[in-house]
Amino acid sequence: MKQLTTGQFYGQTNQKLEIGGIILTDTEYTHDWVDWHYHENAYFTFILQGNVLEGNKKEIYNCTSGDLLFHNWQEPHYNRKPKGYTRGFQIEVRPEWIRQSGIALDQVQGSLKLQDPELKLLFFSLFRETKMDDATTALAIETLLLKTFTTLHESHQTDRKNKPLWLGQLREILHDSYPENLLLQELSLNLGIHPVHLSRDFSKYFHCNLGDYIRKLKIEKSLVLLSQKQFSLQDITYACSFSDQSHFTRSFRIMMGTTPSDYRKLYSK
Known part of the structure; x- marks a missing residue:
């Protein structure tokens, strides 16, 4: 099984920045099929445009624009890209940066x-900064x-709890429609x-209030649609x-x- 070294991804690299132990890569995916492989560093993949299928030992993810994946280091996976243009934004982190930052990635x-x-x-926002x-x-x-890893840790801790x-x-309900005019009383009635x-x-599990969560979902969807001409x-x-x-x-700004x-x-x- 092939190991990809720092900054190496299958496809055409549009841009690569290295800041300390952080490597940011903007990549156009050009391979229809990428066999099982793993990466030297832990990293995120953010799909900017297009579609890609990614499989690992446990699951298969069908990813579209706006989808975000995290891989711990040396985690084997494969990729299949359907026809069309696909572009991804990757952020790798070297082990020394993780240690110096005090991140509990294990x-x-x-x-x-x-x-x-x-x-x-x-x-x-990270993608915008690279440009x-x-x-x-x-x-x-x-x-x-650093804020990303803090949020990831909080989400992971929440996912491990016994959730109602x-x-x-x-x-x-929120991810399907994020209804603008849904009243708290109506939502509570639907959920019993x-x-x-x-x-x-709500804030215990989502780390913000209900109104702010809906606003984030709306802006997130708008960012995905902005990538489509x-x-x-x-x-x-x-x-x-x-x-x-x-x-x-106004809301976007x-x-x-x-x-x-x-x-x-x-x-x-």
């Missing part, structure tokens, strides 16, 4: 598909990556729990349940620090 084993919208928004590439890029990337049945039902109980326990800003506005384009732009149109330009860099 608690997060194997290959994982990460669903937390906070993690995905952090990766959209800005100015005097503060290195500091911003390291800060964002309604939690999975709630996640499904008291509104106070839902409001109190066939969607206009007006299309995205209504697909993500914003009342109008100015509301979309607050969460991402830039406008949707300016972020869209990053995909051509």
